[in-house]
Ligand SMILES: Cc1cc2nc3c(=O)[nH]c(=O)nc-3n(C[C@H](O)[C@H](O)[C@H](O)COP(=O)(O)O)c2cc1C
């Protein structure tokens with residue numbers, strides 16, 4: 001049963017999660033910081049992790065689920081190795097971010113919100129990243145690319161494919 | 164301590180980071196060493212200098228020479244010419260957008276010269292990771308002064324006298340808010356900094372947190388003393404990881420220096436700070452939703468009153484102010500309310516930071532006295548509209564605001580005048596639009612945003628904005644009817660009057676404001692099925708210019724709908740009924756023979 005319960009996720013990760021839960025246990029307002037950390041550890045928040053957090057913090061699972069679904073930052077689906085976030089803030093939008101999204105969809109063969117079959121890339125749209133001076137902007141992991149035009153997209157993607 | 168003969172400031176703000184400032188900095192450090200200058204010239208990584216579009220930028224002191232778009236290849240020349248021989252590298256100097264005149268000095272460039280930096284006094288000047296640099300510029304002086312010479316009431320009086328109003332959007336008098344919180348009964352109180360900066364297209368707060376985190380820490384501690392709180396929280400949005408990191412680092416150093424924690428500066432006052440990171444919900448910028456989020460719940464707002472000043476975090480009296488509001492506090496204490504009051508207009512004192520973005524030459528951050536006109540900001544500091552295009556509108560107040568047009572260019576901007584112009588100050592995002600932007604599409608964009616961010620708790624916001632969005636989409640698709648404008652206006656009025664929180668109450672603003680200012684553009688979409696700015700795809704037509712078409716057939720082969728036909732070597736044609744406007748043909752045509760109208 002152990003395997004079925006954990007999707008083969010290593011015990012080590014759960015150990016880390018338990019440490020974090022213990023750190024916040026009994027402190028008011030700890031749920032969101034714990035979920036942030038949990039998402040860092042697992043990459044997303046599968047049901048098993050939600051249950052562990054609920055039990056650990058002694059909060060109803062429905063509340064944990066309610067919080068996860070409220071905030072767009074929390075994901076219940078696994079993401080690709082690289083998450084591409086295209087800014088659709090106002091500054092980026094008026095400078096053609098919609099065309100950047102199209103170029104990415106075409107280049108990767110997926111729609112916004114999806115992950116490529118090989119698990120390499122997830123495509124997301126984000127709110128303002130605060131780099132509006134360089135609009136339109138996208139991020140891949142921690143890297144930021146600004147002053148984009150659709151024709152720059154293939155080159156950017158390529159640099160990650162070969163890593 | 165080593166005395167350096169020159170300082171090289173390199174901007175490490177978000178804009179410059181993405182333009183590659185790290186590589187320039189590394190090169191500088193290596194080259195300074197190679198030239199044996201590392202004990203003579205000091206490299207300082209600062210927060211956002213403000214001119215994001217010109218990045219990576221550096222400023223070299225003592226002269227204050229400003230270099231733009233510096234690449235690693237330029238570093239050796241800068242060192243050999245400027246730092247060794249004392250000659251400027253002219254090709255990297257700033258040029259006035261229209262005249263092309265070169266301006267070497269930082270403080271003579273229009274963009275900086277016209278600014279009055281109070282909240283941004285240290286941003287782009289100090290290294291935010293070195294607390295001593297903050298202290299050297301009078302940092303923590305105000306805190307010391309307050310703790311040893313002022314009663315809490317005197318602090319509040321000073322802030323009231325200064326006329327400072329909240330920079331987070333609503334413009335509520337800050338001193339009054341402090342007084343309410345102080346007077347609210349309760350032995351446990353909290354101080355919160357709202358760093359959620361949800362307005363898309365705004366990055367003032369981010370720059371302060373990244374470029375001068377101690378100013379916020381100092382101000383919150385002063386606020387704690389004034390209202391009687393011993394614990395503070397900074398609520399930062401998750402999209403700003405660098406801000407979180409800088410702030411964490413600064414909090415740690417402030418504790419080490421005895422500016423935070425138990426018995427601050429040896430007095431009996433104790434205060435500490437914690438960071439809470441948001442999780443991607445715009446509504447959490449609204450103060451009651453923000454409180455729910457810190458409490459670990461869904462960030463849903465609740466009706467006010469009671470206000471947070473009496474019923475805040477965990478039901479305790481809580482002071483909530485915006486990042487920029489706090490950044491003004493230490494200066495007001497140090498220089499006095501009278502000094503601060505000399506800037507601004509009758510009812511709006513001090514300065515405002517604007518994040519200039521969109522179709523403007525000098526995008527970036529500017530801090531100007533309240534009452535500066537839109538024309539000065541866009542055309543003097545901002546250097547006007549790129550590519551000789553025409554100014555069409557500027558959006559202030561983000562998704563809660565409205566647009567300003569040509570007729571508003573000479574209006575002095577303050578809280579009252581912007582509301583009178585049908586917009587609002589908001590948090591300071593200022594997005595410039597030119598003739599290529601469609602205002603119907605912009606209205607649709609904002610409504611899509613608020614629709615998506617509506618928390619769903621109240622019906623007017625959840626369903627009302629959805630109905631409005633549907634109508635706007637219909638119009639941009641050429642299916643609009645004349646009476647749609649009336650329905651939009653009616654829905655807007657109802658939503659404004661009945662929504663639970665500021666998000667819903669202000670969501671219709673961009674629609675109302677664009678209808679008011681650009682009715683003709685709406686009517687062109689509705690009556691003529693035409694998008695004058697050529698943005699709304701459904702209303703555009705792809706056509707083949709027969710004089711240019713060589714009949715190669717590439718377009719027809721790439722058309723997913725088989726909407727293009729013709730004979731080889733003769734001009735092809737597009738069947739408009741079948742065309743889905745994907746634009747493939749336009750991209751593929753080697754002869755530029757396809758036109759979008
Ligand atoms: C939908 C909505 C979003 C808001 N977002 C922010 C925000 O991102 N940052 C902010 O400081 N204030 C925001 N506010 C305003 C806050 O509710 C509050 O008025 C402000 O933080 C008070 O600080 P101040 O008096 O210093 O401006 C928002 C309000 C609404 C209704």
Ligand code: FES
Nearest residue numbers: 087089092131132
């Ligand atoms: S709008 Fe894209 S970074 Fe701000």
